[in-house]
Amino acid sequence: MVDRYHELNKKAFSDFGISFDIYSRTSNKIHYETASQFFRKLYDQGEFIEKTSSQYYDEEAACFLADRYIVGTCPHCGNENAYGDQCEKCGTSLSPTDLINPKSTISGSAPVMRDTLHWYLPLDKYEPWIRKWILEDHTEWKTNVYGQCKSWLDQGLQPRAVSRDLDWGVPVPVEGAEGKVLYVWFDAPIGYISATRELTPDWEKFWKDPETRMIHFIGKDNIVFHCIIFPAMLKAEGSYILPDNVPANEFLNLENDKISTSRNWAVWLHEYLEDFPGKQDSLRYALCASAPETKDNDFTWKDFQARNNNELVAILGNFVNRTLVLTANYYKGVVPAPGEMTDYDRETLTAIMTCRENTESNLEAFRFRQALAEAMNLARLGNKYLADTEPWKVVKTDPERVKTIMYISLQITANLAILLEPFLPFSMDRLRGWLGISSLHWDAAGRSDLLSPGHTVSSGELLFSKIEDDQIEKQIQKLLDTKKANQSAAAPVMPQKEDVTFDEFSRMDIRTATIIEAEKVAKTAKLIKLKVDTGIDVRTIVSGIAEHFTPEELPGKTISVIVNLAPRTIKGIESKGMVLLAEDESGKLVFVTPEKKIKNGSPVK
């Protein structure tokens, strides 16, 4: 599966002109080495807190057992089927070691006590310098990033375990750590280091040279890892530099819904290319122009169409076409020599450099939307220049003047090819080919002599083509179909659990009951405190249903309750029993209610 998606993603990036110096993966050997070494160095330096806890281990299943997977005899009441965390008969909370004759619920065998050691990164210890580093030294970070970090720091950092008992992953490189692996958020960011090592023996200059400016481009869900945990690891290691900035984007939605590959609510790049062959730049443009830089944003096909038709075709493609057609008509494609410049000509040429500067400064500040808009302004400037100078009229009276006009228009065109190259690499590559300036790149931008008089340019093709309504409707329909399919699809029903005996089942005492009162538990989002008439008594039950029901609609409802579930204190309220509800895959809750009115306290069996 990893292989399949690695190749799929790699190809998609490449097909869309997104090139990486290296596109690697953390399943490579070099990553195992890098992550191991990194851990080992921290270990040798004594950076970790080691905490051993004794946990039951199932030798037959060869795994550690969580408390709930252990049953045994309760030391208080003699119940033979108490769980590792609690006896359901007497309600005492237990630890697994309290149980007499413990058994694993996985294999049924008797578990043995085994010490399990884990390593913790003491983030609390690093908190002072992290606080200063972000809150004082990096006030320039984006507000969403800065605010999220501040929130974490103000809540106080806690040591975090960096290992797990699992049978896959990078093994913990310490004697006697068999069966232990590095936890994913520890090894994943190290993957960036591994990939750099894979790329070049000179990798340290990227990661350790104080002159290097390290930038992490991420989405907002990873802010904590890239701003706090990974930097803490790097600093603890000692030889690494820290990121200079972590410009996190927000989320992009698709037609008003969260993008989800599993729900097929997505635009698959390979399918896009089938439907819009050769139109990589149109999608790149639409995505960059409405990137979620400051808040979540929505990608819609209508917007995509408008961006393509009204901006790429009408403003950029059209200007380039006008210039090349005029040059072909008047000079057979040969760049004319400019004559005397007017003030307006000089202003226009100066504005080219201004466009470059504006584009650059916005790129430097991670404002890609604005950078793209600034580069596009040059095409607007070009259209205005032609409209103002009207070479198609002037050519009849003053052909010499037209040479200057076309010379300037051509310089604008050449500059467009360079300024827009990072955003629209496919189209600009074609344009540079037509102009014969394939060797010119960013450093040349802003100049007004990119095309020399006498140089020949070709034309005859269009840079962009319009996207018609029916193409867009087809894409929207595709998504509507997906939505319909998702709704009607036999939602994957949860697989059946392990068999239980009749005895086990009959220990559960389920009764019909009626809700008498309901009130929301303060300071919680989900909890409602219910007063329930079980027939046996009137008791309090706390239930996590506040997101589905209001307290007002509940009194009078007939429900089913497990009445002998061990009491549990939730938010300071003792909850005696559990209300039964059915839950579908979307999380919707429905009470399990007797079909007909029946006396409270009637057993369900």
Place this chain on the structure above:
RNA sequence: GGCGAGAUAGCUCAGAUGGUUAGAGCGCAUGAUUCAUAAUCAUGAGGUCGAGAGUUCAAUUCUCUCUCUCGCUACCA
């Protein structure tokens, strides 16, 4: 529930240490124009700057409360 980010023209976004008519692009309307993929250029119409209260001579900009969206987090027996 706590915390963070956001809420500004039909759409996507700027902006203001509080101060005369709140900006841009796209869309829309009108006019001009024809070299150009009916593209372009000009002009214009659109906003009680999420709601309410407060501070102030003055708030959309500061303070408080509230609503909604997104994220992190506690709770869900």
